[in-house]
Amino acid sequence: NAGVTQTPKFQVLKTGQSMTLQCxxxxxxxxxxxxxxxxxxxxRLIHYSxxxxxxxxxxxxxxxxxxxxxxxxxxxxxLSAAPSQTSVYFCASSYSGFHNSPLHFGNxxxxxxx
Amino acid sequence: KNEVEQSPQNLTAQEGEFITINCSxxxxxxxxxxxxxxxxxxxxxxxxxxxGKKKHxxxxxxxxxxxxxxxxxxxxxxxxxxxVYICAVRSSGNSGGSNYKLTFGKGTLLTVNP
Numbered sequence: 363n364a365g366v367t368q369t370p371k372f373q374v375l376k377t378g379q380s381m382t383l384q385c386x387x388x389x390x391x392x393x394x395x396x397x398x399x400x401x402x403x404x405x406r407l408i409h410y411s412x413x414x415x416x417x418x419x420x421x422x423x424x425x426x427x428x429x430x431x432x433x434x435x436x437x438x439x440x441l442s443a444a445p446s447q448t449s450v451y452f453c454a455s456s457y458s459g460f461h462n463s464p465l466h467f468g469n470x471x472x473x474x475x476x
Numbered sequence: 477k478n479e480v481e482q483s484p485q486n487l488t489a490q491e492g493e494f495i496t497i498n499c500s501x502x503x504x505x506x507x508x509x510x511x512x513x514x515x516x517x518x519x520x521x522x523x524x525x526x527x528g529k530k531k532h533x534x535x536x537x538x539x540x541x542x543x544x545x546x547x548x549x550x551x552x553x554x555x556x557x558x559x560v561y562i563c564a565v566r567s568s569g570n571s572g573g574s575n576y577k578l579t580f581g582k583g584t585l586l587t588v589n590p
Contacts, residue, residue, distance in 0.1 A: 397580075402582065403582060404480070404562070404564075404579075404580035404581055404582045404583065405562070405564070405578075405580040406580070407577055407578065410577070420577060421577075452518075452519060454519075463524070464509070464521035464524045465509065465511075465521050465578075466521065467511075467518055467519040467520070467521075468518065469517070469518040470518055470519075
C-alpha cells in the first residue's frame with residue numbers, strides 16, 4: 363500500500379496561473395479532504411468528499427475547485443493563483459465510518475505564489 | 477476564539493521527562509484526534525478517541541467528555557519525540573455535512589533535548 367500520495371511536493375506559481383494538486387489513495391477510503399496549513403494557524407479544511415461524485419465545501423473553499431470522479435483520486439485545482447494561496451497543502455483520507463477510522467495524510471505540497 | 481485550544485504552545489523538555497500536552501474544546505464532539513507532525517514532514521495520526529483512554533507504546537491519550545478536555549502524555553521522552561502535536565475534533569453537529577469536518581488546534585511544538 364502506498365497510502366496517500368500527493369504530487370508535486372513543491373510548486374512555484376506566478377499570480378494568475380492555474381494548477382492542479384494531485385491526491386491519490388489506494389486504501390479504498392470513501393472520505394477524502396484537502397487542508398491548508400499556514401504559520402500560526404491550525405489546519406483548515408478547503409474541500410472534502412464522502413464518495414465518488416460527492417464533494418462539499420470546507421472552511422476556506424474560495425479560489426479552489428475539486429472533483430471526485432473515482433474513489434482513488436481527489437485533485438485540488440487552483441483556478442487563478444494568488445499570493446494568499448501560498449501555503450502547505452495536505453490531502454487526507456479515511457473510511458467514512460469516521461468515528462472509528464483514523465485519518466491518513468499525504469506528505470504535503472509546499473506552494474509558493476509570487 | 478478557536479473552538480480547539482491547545483496548551484502549551486511550546487514545550488521544551490529533557491530526555492526522560494514525562495510530557496503532558498492539553499487540548500480543550502468548546503463544542504460537542506463525536507471524536508478527537510491526536511496527530512504528530514515532524515519538522516518539514518508529513519502528519520501522522522497517533523490516536524482517535526471518543527471516551528476513556530488509549531495507550532500506544534510510550535504515548536497515552538485521555539479524554540474527559542464532560543469537561544471537554546483531552547491530554548496527550550509521553551512517558552520517558554526522547555529527542556525523536558520532538559515534533560508538533562496537533563489536536564483535532566469532529567463535532568457532533570446535527571448537519572450531516574458538518575459530521576465530516578474536523579476543527580484543528582494550532583499545535584504544540586515539543587522539543588526534547590538529549
